[in-house]
Amino acid sequence: MATSRLERIGTIFTRVEGLLTRGAMKPDDRPLWFDVYKAFPPIVEPKFARPKPEAKAIRQILYKEDIIRAKFHAQGHGIGINMLSPAGETQVKKLIQQYEKLKSEGVPENELIEKSVAAVSTERQLDAKISPKNPDSVTAQVLAEADLKNIFKE
Structure with a gap:
């Protein structure tokens, strides 16, 4: 019909x-x-x-942090997220803050990323060594022994 x-x-x-x-x-x-x-x-x-309305090109919106973020991701850094602390900052945000701090101190451009990653990773290791609420729990023991960077290399 x-x-x-x-x-x-x-x-x-x-x-x-x-x-x-x-x-x-x-x-x-x-x-x-x-x-x-x-x-x-x-x-x-x-x-x-x-x-149909005229199709307009979408304007690209890029912030200066996006360029820094792309540099970190291109080298494989900035992927980790601390799921145990949802209120905490992401690793990428910490990397960008450290990058800006080192840049303001006058560190050469070619060393900025490596030094930022090193500073954030040492800070992260110090945070991981802080004793949890229940040090005898299975989760606390697994987290203390975990090597997240080399988890898939075994």
């Missing part, structure tokens, strides 16, 4: 309005959006035959 092509003739608003004026739909049965649409009609009526 052939389907109706009324969606090409008018909008859903004009069809509902026609149903209401001719009595095919009771005013109590009108959709919730009908009164809002009637009070605040769109500037351009949404018709089927309306031409």
Whole structure:
């Protein structure tokens, strides 16, 4: 059976309005959006035959941290996340802060990433050595023995 092509003739608003004026739909049965649409009609009526809007190029949004972050990820750093401390900062954020600190101190550009990674990793190892709430728990023992960088090399 052939389907109706009324969606090409008018909008859903004009069809509902026609149903209401001719009595095919009771005013109590009108959709919730009908009164809002009637009070605040769109500037351009949404018709089927309306031409597509001109496709505009999406502007690239890059921050200076994105360039630093890309350098860290290109060398395989900055992937670790501390799941035990959700309130803590991510490793990438710490790396960027350390990078900015070393850059302001005048460290050469070619050594910035290595020194940042070394500083953050020593800080991370110190945080890992801090005794947990329950040092006898299995989780605390596994975390104390875990070598996350070399976990897949065995």
